[in-house]
Structures are given as structure tokens and as C-alpha cells.
Amino acid sequence: MEKSYKEIMPQITTFMFDVDGVLTNGIVHISTTGELTRAMNTKDGYALKTAIDLGYNICIISGGVNEGVRSRLSNLGIKDIYLGAHKKIVQFEKYLNDKNIKPEEILYMGDDIPDYPVMKRVALPCCPKDAVAEIQEISSYISHFKGGFGCVRDVIEQVLKVQGKWNGKFDAKYD
Template identity: 45%
Template sequence: MIYTQLKGVKCVILDVDGVLTNGNILVTDDGNQLRTFNVKDGYAIQYAIKQGLDVFVITGAKSEGVKIRFQGLGVKEIFLGISDKLAVLEDLLKKYNHALEDVLFIGDDMPDYICMQRVGVAVAPADAVEDIKKLCDYVSKFKGGEGVVREVLEKTLRLQGKWHVDVLTTSV
């Protein structure tokens, strides 16, 4: 059934910590918070955008580095320091004229729960909290920061006939 749902996806919402990262944050002596991102996730994000999917980031993280990373990948809307993710999701749906059933949300922890309950496709990394995994349409075989986003975007684009191996040459 997940494959049928992925065919209709027009919008992808991503959490950051625990989805695009492994959830670990290195805090420097001057208070900067450092994260690592998987380059394969990044490639899939920029390619999905080029293929017409709307990809947005809604996160509780407040790091300027997070914003810079996703701007560099072509993400149009990046929301940092968000506690009410549902309000942001609803605003995005209105602004970009998407229905809830057209949205795929990848989250890993309780701040993502209410959004994931409402969207058309809810996905979690293998190491997401149990309450999140229970409500998901699909739980990835990958842990957060280890290619979850790449796996799901590639599956989605392949099912939509938009994953073109002969033109996958753009670097990240």
C-alpha cells in the first residue's frame, strides 16, 4: 500500500535532528551546535526539488548552519525553532495549495506526532521512538542521518517515473 501512497506525493516535510542527522549534537565551547548530514540525503533532496516536489524543513533546531545547508540544496521554506509544527504545516499547505493526503512527512520523535497523524504518508527512521513508528505508513531500514531521506525520496521518484538514472549527474 505504501507504494500507492508514494505515487501521489507532491510535498515532502522533513524534520532535521534524528531524521537528517543521527540526533547527536556537538556543542562547542562558544555554544555553537554542530551536526553532520548525509550527502546522499542532500543529493536526493535537491534532485527531488528539480523534479517538481515541494520539499520543506520544519524543525525545532535553531542553528544557522541548518538553514545554510538546506538553502544550498534549494529548499524554499526552512522553519527553525518551531514548537507548533502543525501550524506551520497548515500554512504551507495553504500557501502551496497542497492537500494533507499529498504530503509525506518524515519525523522521528513526539514533536512530529500530530503532523504525522494527519498527512497522507508518515515515515520514520529505524531508530525513531516507538510511538512514532507505530503510527507510520513506513519505517525505513535506515537510522536517522544514515540515508532515510534518500531511500524514501528515491522510492517516491521512481514510482512517479521521475528518477532518471541517465540524468542523475548534478553534484551536491
């Protein structure tokens, strides 16, 4: 019998995310000068920062190359950011080897076909509510939130709650 996503969450030490369609809503705005811009949810940012502060590994693997994305994520404290990753499995393997991490410790959230090979390798493949059908089919958990609208916060918060690291752990920091 296959484990439920809640049974896998206690072993998660590493969160991996795609950008477009996960950390953003997948819409790219094009300015008159040709600049591509995206929007990210601050609640997702808070959850990412919280996970980093608690010692979790965070890795971003995206096919996009927008340096504004790198800047935003770096400012949250994320160090492992792979942009321009058209074969995400290559960066995934490199990250595992460099950090000595096992696939059984990883939650990966993706939304489209380029995420498929990595999602087939991790313990907890997840996706936003509006992911493509092929990704939803292989996901152990489908967030109730769409990409860019809190799906990252959703999965991080759930893992931290299952591991007893979310509720009441931040009071002193914000008093």
C-alpha cells in the first residue's frame, strides 16, 4: 500500500520548487522595452524564509533566466538557485550529489511537463491546483492553491506542522 503524503512529510528535509506556475502564477508581463516581469506571493516568501531559518534545504530549479527572480529569492536567503535549467534532472542530480541528500528527503513542487522527470524521483511530488493533468496524475499532494497564490506556503506549512515546527515557534521573534 502506498504511503499518504502526510506519512511522508516527517522525513522531508529539503524543499525544491519550480518558479513559473509555482512561485508565480505563470503569467509573464512584457513591458514596452521587452522586459519580462513576474509577481510572487509574499506568503510564499515568508514560508520559504521560515524554512531556511529552521535549517531546511531550499532549492529552486527553473527554466527561466530572469535575474529579478534570482534577486528576490536570494534576498530570502535561498542560495541554491538554478535558472536556465531546461533539463531539470541534471540540476537535480548535481544538487543531490553536492549536498549529499537522498531523494527520500525531498518535496518537489512543479506544475508542467519539464518538472516531470524530477517529480518521479522524489519522495513527495506536489503541485499547485492549476498544474497540467500529467503533473497532477503523478503528484502525491495537489495544493488547494493555484501557482503564485500560496501553494508554496501551503506545502511548507504542512510539513512544518507535521514535524512540530510551525505553531507557536515564532512568538519570541515577533514580540
